[in-house]
Amino acid sequence: MPNQFMNLLATVAMALAFSAVTFAQTYGTKGYSPGAWKPEELPKELAKPKPYNPHDLSGVWSSPTRAGYFERHSLNDKWLDIKDKSIPDQMRSQTYPPPMTPWAKEKFEATKPSYGPRSVPPGLGNDAVSTCDPMGYPRDLYEANLRPFEIVQASDRLLIHMQYHDIWRTVWTDGRGLPKDPDPAWMGYSVGKWDGDTFVITSIGYDDRTWLDHFGNPHSDQMTLVERWRHPDADTLTLDMTITDPKAYTAPWVGETITFVRAKAAIFEELCVPSEEEHFNDKIRDAAVGTAKP
Amino acid sequence: MRLKPLLHLGLIAGFLLAGIPLFAHHGTGVAYDTEKTVNLKGTVTEWIWANPHCGILFDVTDDKGNVEHWGAELGNPHALSMSGLSKDILKPGDKITITGHPAKSGAPRIELQEFTMADGRTLPERGHKGNGAKLTDEPGQ
Numbered sequence: 005m006p007n008q009f010m011n012l013l014a015t016v017a018m019a020l021a022f023s024a025v026t027f028a029q030t031y032g033t034k035g036y037s038p039g040a041w042k043p044e045e046l047p048k049e050l051a052k053p054k055p056y057n058p059h060d061l062s063g064v065w066s067s068p069t070r071a072g073y074f075e076r077h078s079l080n081d082k083w084l085d086i087k088d089k090s091i092p093d094q095m096r097s098q099t100y101p102p103p104m105t106p107w108a109k110e111k112f113e114a115t116k117p118s119y120g121p122r123s124v125p126p127g128l129g130n131d132a133v134s135t136c137d138p139m140g141y142p143r144d145l146y147e148a149n150l151r152p153f154e155i156v157q158a159s160d161r162l163l164i165h166m167q168y169h170d171i172w173r174t175v176w177t178d179g180r181g182l183p184k185d186p187d188p189a190w191m192g193y194s195v196g197k198w199d200g201d202t203f204v205i206t207s208i209g210y211d212d213r214t215w216l217d218h219f220g221n222p223h224s225d226q227m228t229l230v231e232r233w234r235h236p237d238a239d240t241l242t243l244d245m246t247i248t249d250p251k252a253y254t255a256p257w258v259g260e261t262i263t264f265v266r267a268k269a270a271i272f273e274e275l276c277v278p279s280e281e282e283h284f285n286d287k288i289r290d291a292a293v294g295t296a297k298p
Numbered sequence: 299m300r301l302k303p304l305l306h307l308g309l310i311a312g313f314l315l316a317g318i319p320l321f322a323h324h325g326t327g328v329a330y331d332t333e334k335t336v337n338l339k340g341t342v343t344e345w346i347w348a349n350p351h352c353g354i355l356f357d358v359t360d361d362k363g364n365v366e367h368w369g370a371e372l373g374n375p376h377a378l379s380m381s382g383l384s385k386d387i388l389k390p391g392d393k394i395t396i397t398g399h400p401a402k403s404g405a406p407r408i409e410l411q412e413f414t415m416a417d418g419r420t421l422p423e424r425g426h427k428g429n430g431a432k433l434t435d436e437p438g439q
Contacts, residue, residue, distance in 0.1 A: 293401070
């Protein structure tokens with residue numbers, strides 16, 4: 005009987021090991037992602053557990069709902085049950101920004117996003133996601149709902165590598181302050197430091213051509229983004245974001261806590277290739293709405 | 299009491315299904331009528347294996363010999379490569395039957411649901427790589 009019980013245990017463990025969802029919950033400190041390599045092709049020491057350290061955010065992370073049951077598209081929006089076919093696509097997403105300034109409202113009304121209640125077919129819109137243009141931060145992070153991202157910590161910086169568009173974001177941790185009057189950048193300028201067990205990232209200098217999220221909510225080049233990352237256990241990261249942008253919003257925008265779990269999935273190459281997307285748009289997506297090139 | 303191997307396999311398959319992402323992506327619901335489905339028989343003219351979206355261009359010939367050029371929208375190659383597709387899965391001249399949601403505009407474009415190749419294989423086939431091997435063969439994926 006003990007042998008049979010052990011057999012059952014081994015089977016369940018095997019089943020867990022092959023599930024992306026449960027792996028995210030059980031892989032724990034063995035958070036190495038083999039990617040295109042088979043496990044036996046890797047050095048054995050990579051499979052050894054690392055001791056939990058709340059100040060070590062490194063590893064591959066993903067949404068706890070990576071199976072695609074939910075998506076998240078903004079600082080605070082409804083969690084979307086994309087398996088619920090009774091909800092029309094256009095109504096699955098709502099977002100709750102603070103009141104916009106007239107400047108931001110005009111900018112918002114000019115956006116034609118591919119997501120949410122104002123969504124239009126990509127061929128009729130002006131959403132960067134449809135043309136491989138930079139989406140900026142924090143919007144890039146929302147793609148982590150369906151794709152993993154990786155954090156790499158070096159002695160002088162922390163790097164966040166997002167699979168979608170193969171974006172590398174640099175957060176300086178060497179003690180430097182924020183730059184004075186920087187030229188706008190797609191990913192802004194970021195510095196980070198530990199406040200107890202919270203890693204606080206402060207960012208400025210964002211290019212105001214990007215949107216904050218998938219819904220077209222705007223920001224200005226005066227935006228300050230503060231992120232508070234926590235690592236409460238070996239398998240979990242949480243993130244709280246606050247946006248302060250008086251040119252665009254009449255009050256700070258405080259996001260809901262986002263939780264990420266350690267992912268078994270590897271970072272894959274997933275570039276958005278402009279020439280390939282242009283060909284796809286021309287032949288398929290724009291043709292579907294009658295805006296393809298003649 | 300001894301659990302049968304089949305039950306073990308079923309358990310594994312169940313966990314696997316729970317771990318495979320869906321293919322919904324941006325703009326689909328507004329460009330295509332997800333309440334309607336069309337079934338077509340056609341001949342592939344181009345297989346677009348591209349980042350971040352794939353597509354199938356195919357010709358459909360009616361009873362009178364008129365040819366209409368159709369296209370189908372697919373998701374990204376990484377997700378599709380976990381569902382039995384690959385860059386070599388289709389080539390011009392291949393005969394396929396194809397099912398999808400039609401464009402709301404009436405243009406001959408669909409959002410792909412599935413297609414069946416001449417050899418009878420129906421794709422996307424979740425849990426399989428492009429060469430037909432089950433993903434469980436390579437747990438690193």
